[in-house]
Amino acid sequence: xxxxxxxxxxxxxxxxxxxxxxxxxxxxxxxxxxxxxxxxxxxxxxxxxxxxxxxxxxxxxxxxxxxxxxxxxxxxxxxxxxxxxxxxxxxxxxxxxxxxxxxxxxxxxx
Amino acid sequence: xxxxxxxxxxxxxxxxxxxxxxxxxxxxxxxxxxxxxxxxxxxxxxxxxxxxxxxxxxxxxxxxxxxxxxxxxxxxxxxxxxxxxxxxxxxxxxxxxxxxxxxxxxxxxxxxxxx
Numbered sequence: 057x058x059x060x061x062x063x064x065x066x067x068x069x070x071x072x073x074x075x076x077x078x079x080x081x082x083x084x085x086x087x088x089x090x091x092x093x094x095x096x097x098x099x100x101x102x103x104x105x106x107x108x109x110x111x112x113x114x115x116x117x118x119x120x121x122x123x124x125x126x127x128x129x130x131x132x133x134x135x136x137x138x139x140x141x142x143x144x145x146x147x148x149x150x151x152x153x154x155x156x157x158x159x160x161x162x163x164x165x166x
Numbered sequence: 167x168x169x170x171x172x173x174x175x176x177x178x179x180x181x182x183x184x185x186x187x188x189x190x191x192x193x194x195x196x197x198x199x200x201x202x203x204x205x206x207x208x209x210x211x212x213x214x215x216x217x218x219x220x221x222x223x224x225x226x227x228x229x230x231x232x233x234x235x236x237x238x239x240x241x242x243x244x245x246x247x248x249x250x251x252x253x254x255x256x257x258x259x260x261x262x263x264x265x266x267x268x269x270x271x272x273x274x275x276x277x278x279x280x281x
Contacts, residue, residue: 089268098170098257098271114268146211153199153218153261155269157211 058082060158062147068164069137077132077161079147087151088130092116092143093160099146105130137165168193170260170272178278179248187243187275189258195219200234200241201259201269211257217241245277253279 063078081088086107091099091114101114105124119141121133130149134141142165147158169192179185191200202214215225217234225232229246245252258272 091271096273098259098273099269100271101268104268144209153216155213157213159210162209 060147060149060156062145062158062161064161065159066162068166069134071137071139071165073137074133074135075137075163077134077145077147077163079130079132079158080128081130081147081149081156082128083149083156084127085149085151085156086127087149088124089148089155090114090120090122090130090132091146091148092141093146094143102132102145134163139165141165168260168262168270170258170270172258172272172275174275175273176276176278178280180280181250182247184244184246185248185277187245187256187258187277189241189243189272191239191241191258191260193239193260193262195262197263199261199263201257201261202232202241202243203257203259203271205255205257205274207254214243214256248279250279250281253277 060081089104090102093099100116102116102120103114103122105111108124108127111122111124124130145161148155150156171190198219200217204212222234231244233242255274255276257274259269261269
């Protein structure tokens with residue numbers, strides 16, 4: 057049972073480039089989440105989804121887009137990368153009482 | 167509004183000492199969940215405990231124990247006889263059950279266990 061998987065694990069982007077962070081879960085969870093963790097800080101919610109076709113903004117959505125076409129996948133898109141988006145990104149799935157986190161993607165924008 | 171405060175940014179103790187990590191939360195809801203997560207140097211998030219707002223019983227799991235007090239809005243975490251492997255960042259988190267299950271994290275406490 058793979059749980060929540062994220063790709064890539066590491067990525068370096070130049071300012072203005074675009075990329076998609078992939079997240080897949082195999083637990084048939086309706087709820088999925090994207091968080092970012094800045095150095096020395098806790099996690100902040102970027103976007104979340106309560107089911108396929110439904111997404112909503114979290115605390116820090118600016119500069120990101122998401123889609124949810126299937127239950128399993130919840131990709132996060134960065135359109136014009138900025139240095140402020142240098143962070144570790146965590147995907148999670150589950151519910152209030154039980155969230156499963158992926159291993160994280162470390163992104164550096166230079 | 168939801169808020170989680172971990173006032174201790176960084177703590178260092180010598181191995182085998184006991185250490186308590188503080189967590190204070192704010193919420194308007196009567197139904198909520200509290201969590202502790204461990205983030206070792208490898209970076210992953212490790213779930214430690216979940217407690218719902220209707221269960222104020224303290225919990226012990228091996229060397230770990232948690233003290234939940236609604237009267238002071240606190241959910242403190244104690245490690246007894248600390249070990250070097252306990253060195254990590256520890257996050258306290260809160261989720262209000264009626265708000266789309268979003269978890270709000272504190273800023274974390276970095277714990278150093280010195281040999």
